[in-house]
Amino acid sequence: MAEEKALENVPRHVAIIMDGNGRWAKARGLPRLAGHRAGTENLRPILEASAEFGIEILTIWAFSTENWSRPEAEVRGLLRILRRMIQRELDELDRQGVQLRHIGRLDRLPEGLQRQVLEAIERTRDNDRIVLNVAFDYGGREEIVQAVRRIIRDGIASEEVDEALISSYLYTTGQPDPDLIIRTSGELRTSGFMLWQSAYSEYYITPTFWPDFDRAELYKALKEFSQRERRFGGIKDDYGSPFEVREDEGE
Numbered sequence: 001m002a003e004e005k006a007l008e009n010v011p012r013h014v015a016i017i018m019d020g021n022g023r024w025a026k027a028r029g030l031p032r033l034a035g036h037r038a039g040t041e042n043l044r045p046i047l048e049a050s051a052e053f054g055i056e057i058l059t060i061w062a063f064s065t066e067n068w069s070r071p072e073a074e075v076r077g078l079l080r081i082l083r084r085m086i087q088r089e090l091d092e093l094d095r096q097g098v099q100l101r102h103i104g105r106l107d108r109l110p111e112g113l114q115r116q117v118l119e120a121i122e123r124t125r126d127n128d129r130i131v132l133n134v135a136f137d138y139g140g141r142e143e144i145v146q147a148v149r150r151i152i153r154d155g156i157a158s159e160e161v162d163e164a165l166i167s168s169y170l171y172t173t174g175q176p177d178p179d180l181i182i183r184t185s186g187e188l189r190t191s192g193f194m195l196w197q198s199a200y201s202e203y204y205i206t207p208t209f210w211p212d213f214d215r216a217e218l219y220k221a222l223k224e225f226s227q228r229e230r231r232f233g234g235i236k237d238d239y240g241s242p243f244e245v246r247e248d249e250g251e
Contacts, residue, residue, distance in 0.1 A: 004219055007053065009226040011179030014050065015059035015133075015201070017193055020185030020209030033077040038211035040081050044089065047098065049215040051130040053222060057175060058132050059103070061193055065139030068108075079113060082136060086116045090123070097129030103171035104138030105146075133172070140195030143171055172197055180225045182218075184210040200232050 018039055025035030043060065050058045063078055093100065100120050109117070117136075147169035151161065167173065177197040181190075186207035190198065204221040206213070 007219075007222055007226050010054040010222060011202075011225055012055070013057040013059070013176050013178045013180075014055050014222075015061070015178040015181045015194060015198075016046075016210075016213075017061050017181070017183040017191065018210040018213075019183060019187055021211060023185065024209040024211045032074060033081075035211060036078060036081055040085055042211050042213065043085075044092075045215060046213065046218060047093075047130070047132060048096070049218050051096075051098075053218070056130060057178075058130060059135060059172075059178060059194070060133070061135040061138060063104075063136045063138070064191065065105070065137060065142045068137075079110065083113055083116060086120050090120050093132070094124050094127065097127045098124060099127040099129075099131045100124045101131060101133045103133050103135045103143075105142070106137070108137055131175070133175075135171075135193075138171070138193075140190075140192035143194075144196060166196065170196060177201065179230075180204060180221065182206065182221050184208055184213050200230070202228055202230065 021035035021039040022032040023035070024038065025032050028034075047058060062082070067078070068075060090100075100123075102117050102121060106114050106117060144166075147166055150169050151165070156165070172194075177199070178194060178201045180203075181193070181198055181201045182204045183190075184206055186205060188205060190203075194201075202225055204224060206217060206221065208217050
């Protein structure tokens with residue numbers, strides 16, 4: 001492994017679209033669920049590496065709202081993998097100081113699995129080494145729809161609705177938006193992931209399938225991020241300071 005030099009600018013919040021499990025399995029003549037299991041096994045080393053690099057929040061997209069349309073056997077298998085992962089990994093995650101959170105809908109999961117998720121969240125709520133957001137039954141449009149419905153249900157007047165209010169009704173309320181979003185497998189689309197929160201996120205696309213995305217690949221993504229200049233819609237002068245453009249100079 002190449003030498004890891006200290007990173008100057010580590011993102012607080014990294015989100016990963018874990019893509020390519022099925023193609024990873026197909027390339028090896030394995031069933032799709034074998035790829036999903038391999039992807040699950042890859043989570044712990046990436047989580048550990050993230051904590052060691054100084055990332056405060058890691059969000060992983062494990063199951064989208066559209067994934068319910070996949071073959072029933074695959075959906076059942078994905079739910080089974082989540083259940084077994086909680087059973088097998090919870091003790092170690094808790095011991096390592098990982099705070100588990102769920103983003104997405106819980107109401108469509110089997111009742112037993114809902115209880116498992118809630119119990120894992122409650123057990124790890126005071127851990128502070130790294131936060132792991134598991135996006136399961138998550139969709140960016142669905143998240144915004146649910147937020148709007150709750151705002152209406154709470155009787156909030158339209159003139160009181162602003163960006164801060166909407167953010168407070170999202171699944172990630174109280175968390176900073178992701179600084180960096182990584183998509184594995186080379187697909188050049190967001191698939192609706194964290195639509196609101198990603199307004200000024202940096203994106204990093206790698207052709208590597210998720211089961212093969214290791215510490216070295218994560219370091220490459222973080223290194224590239226540290227070399228980017230984030231302006232959040234503004235511009236800077238030659239000295240790196242905020243630069244104001246007068247109205248008559250923009251023509």
